[in-house]
Amino acid sequence: MFRNNYDSDNTVFSPQGRLHQVEYALEAVKQGSASVGLRNNTHVLLLALKRSTGELASYQKKLIRIDDHIGIAIAGLTSDARVLSNFMRQQSMTSRLLHNRPLPLSRSVMAIADKAQVNTQEYGRRPYGVGFLIGGHDATGPHLYEFSPSGNCLEYFAMSIGARSQSAxxxxxxxxxxxxxxxxxELIKHGLHALRDTLQQDKELTTLNTSLGIVGPDHKFEIIEGDALAPYLAQMDPKDDGTAQPAPMETDP
Known part of the structure; x- marks a missing residue:
C-alpha cells in the first residue's frame, strides 16, 4: 500500500468509500505469525506460531489466558494485544465480582469489538493493529470468534489469521x-496440520515455535508449550512435499 490523500486520519473516507487507516491495520494483522482456531462439540483449540527476533531473544508469546473459560491467539502488534487482553481481563473480573459468574463469551467479544470500533470513528486515534482468535466455553457451549481491527467479530467453526493463513x-x-x-x-492433530501448512516448505513445527491452547466444559483454558507439546507433534502425519514417487519401469520377461 502507498500513501495517498485520504489516509491522513481514520475519519477520512476516500471517494471509493474506504477508510485507508483501517485497511492498514488489517494489513498489520496479515504480517503477524499465523494463528489457527477450531472446535468440536465440546472443546475449542487455539494454535499459534511463535517468532523470535533473533538468536539471543526468546520467542514471543502468542496465546493469552483471559479467564478460566476464555483464551485468545494473536496476530499483529503484540503491544496492542497486551492492552486489549488487559481490557478483556478487567471485563471478566468485573463479571465475577459484581454478578458472581463467568462473563458470557459473546459479551466479552462485543465489548472488545465496541472498544476497537471507537478507534475507527474518532479523530486523533488509530485502529489497533492486531487481530484475535477468541476461544472459550460458557453455558451455551464452545465458541470461536475472530476479532479484527475494524471492530468486526464473527463466529466460526474454524479460522486462521496472520501470515500465510490462506494455506491453513x-x-x-x-x-x-x-x-x-x-x-x-484428533482435533489437535487437525489443528497442527493446518498450522504446519502456513510454514515454508523447509520448516517444521517444533516444541519451541508452537503453542497450543485448550478449553472445554471441564477443562480450564490451558496453554501447552515446550516438552509437553512433544507427544502431540509426534502423532502428526508426515509432511507431503508434493513429489510423487516414480512408477517402476516395466521390464520384458
Whole structure:
C-alpha cells in the first residue's frame, strides 16, 4: 500500500468509500505469525506460531489466558494485544465480582469489538493493529470468534489469521465437516496440520515455535508449550512435499 490523500486520519473516507487507516491495520494483522482456531462439540483449540527476533531473544508469546473459560491467539502488534487482553481481563473480573459468574463469551467479544470500533470513528486515534482468535466455553457451549481491527467479530467453526493463513484456511475448509464429531486428540492433530501448512516448505513445527491452547466444559483454558507439546507433534502425519514417487519401469520377461 502507498500513501495517498485520504489516509491522513481514520475519519477520512476516500471517494471509493474506504477508510485507508483501517485497511492498514488489517494489513498489520496479515504480517503477524499465523494463528489457527477450531472446535468440536465440546472443546475449542487455539494454535499459534511463535517468532523470535533473533538468536539471543526468546520467542514471543502468542496465546493469552483471559479467564478460566476464555483464551485468545494473536496476530499483529503484540503491544496492542497486551492492552486489549488487559481490557478483556478487567471485563471478566468485573463479571465475577459484581454478578458472581463467568462473563458470557459473546459479551466479552462485543465489548472488545465496541472498544476497537471507537478507534475507527474518532479523530486523533488509530485502529489497533492486531487481530484475535477468541476461544472459550460458557453455558451455551464452545465458541470461536475472530476479532479484527475494524471492530468486526464473527463466529466460526474454524479460522486462521496472520501470515500465510490462506494455506491453513484451505486445509480447514477441506476437513471442517469432520471437526464437530471428532475426539480431542484428533482435533489437535487437525489443528497442527493446518498450522504446519502456513510454514515454508523447509520448516517444521517444533516444541519451541508452537503453542497450543485448550478449553472445554471441564477443562480450564490451558496453554501447552515446550516438552509437553512433544507427544502431540509426534502423532502428526508426515509432511507431503508434493513429489510423487516414480512408477517402476516395466521390464520384458
Amino acid at each position: 484456511k484451505t486445509y480447514l475448509e477441506k476437513h471442517f465437516e469432520k471437526f464437530l464429531d471428532c475426539g480431542l486428540d
